[in-house]
Amino acid sequence: GAGVGRHETQPPPRPTSAHGRLLSRAAPLPCRAQTRRFRYVVHVEGVGGWADRLKHLLLSHAALIKQDSGVGEWFEPLLRASEHYMPVASDLSNISEAVLWLRSHDAEARRMARAASEAAGRFLSTAALTAYMEALTVGYARLYRDAATVPTLLARLPESEVVGFECGGPAGAWDCSFVHRPSGERVESVLDAANRSGALQGARPAGWC
Numbered sequence: 001g002a003g004v005g006r007h008e009t010q011p012p013p014r015p016t017s018a019h020g021r022l023l024s025r026a027a028p029l030p031c032r033a034q035t036r037r038f039r040y041v042v043h044v045e046g047v048g049g050w051a052d053r054l055k056h057l058l059l060s061h062a063a064l065i066k067q068d069s070g071v072g073e074w075f076e077p078l079l080r081a082s083e084h085y086m087p088v089a090s091d092l093s094n095i096s097e098a099v100l101w102l103r104s105h106d107a108e109a110r111r112m113a114r115a116a117s118e119a120a121g122r123f124l125s126t127a128a129l130t131a132y133m134e135a136l137t138v139g140y141a142r143l144y145r146d147a148a149t150v151p152t153l154l155a156r157l158p159e160s161e162v163v164g165f166e167c168g169g170p171a172g173a174w175d176c177s178f179v180h181r182p183s184g185e186r187v188e189s190v191l192d193a194a195n196r197s198g199a200l201q202g203a204r205p206a207g208w209c
Contacts, residue, residue, distance in 0.1 A: 038062050039109070040102055043085075044092070045069050058084070058120035063102050063109040067092060074132060075123045084116045 041062045043054050049071045057064050064085040081087040086102060088095045102109040122128065 040065055040099060042095070043067060045071070055120065055124050058116045058124070061113055061117055063113045064116050065095065065098050065102075078123055079116075079119060082112075084112065084119050086112065 038060075039062055041057045041060050042065045043051065043057050044067045045051055046053075049069065052073070054066075054073060054076070065088055066079075066081075066085040067088055068090045070090075079085060086098045088098050
């Protein structure tokens with residue numbers, strides 16, 4: 001008769017000293033205080049393509065290496081590649097070159113780290129987030145004459161056809177507006193709303209840790 005084959009499992013290999021050093025370097029960084037141990041920090045996609053650690057890394061005072069990604073947080077369009085972070089490809093194929101460039105251009109790396117920290121202090125404060133939410137709600141409200149019809153319209157139309165968020169207007173990447181997709185109407189500029197309310201003036205970073 002047919003027998004059942006016996007499967008021998010092999011014990012995992014004993015970790016080498018190099019492996020141990022790698023694991024120690026890959027330890028999680030739960031707080032800004034720990035990220036300050038490093039000269040460079042890397043932001044990559046998380047589960048489902050999105051990670052929420054970018055705000056921590058911007059405030060780490062380290063040069064940020066940021067993976068190109070199709071998803072992100074609301075403030076990412078306000079960041080400029082090579083000014084606030086060193087961009088790398090989505091497959092990280094050029095991350096070694098990015099690190100080597102930062103190592104050979106220490107002054108630029110320090111400037112980039114300072115710019116990232118200053119941008120975080122300006123755009124990630126509680127006041128700035130409040131200004132953003134104001135612009136968001138005003139943008140949605142302007143799309144409808146009767147607020148009572150909003151749930152019905154949203155249920156009937158795909159989200160991509162109702163409203164969007166685009167950057168790159170007359171002021172470049174810093175000009176981010178909410179756009180009514182069918183008409184192409186630029187509804188509200190985030191920076192205009194924030195500057196109008198004065199919320200960004202003298203704003204201090206919120207406590208993230």
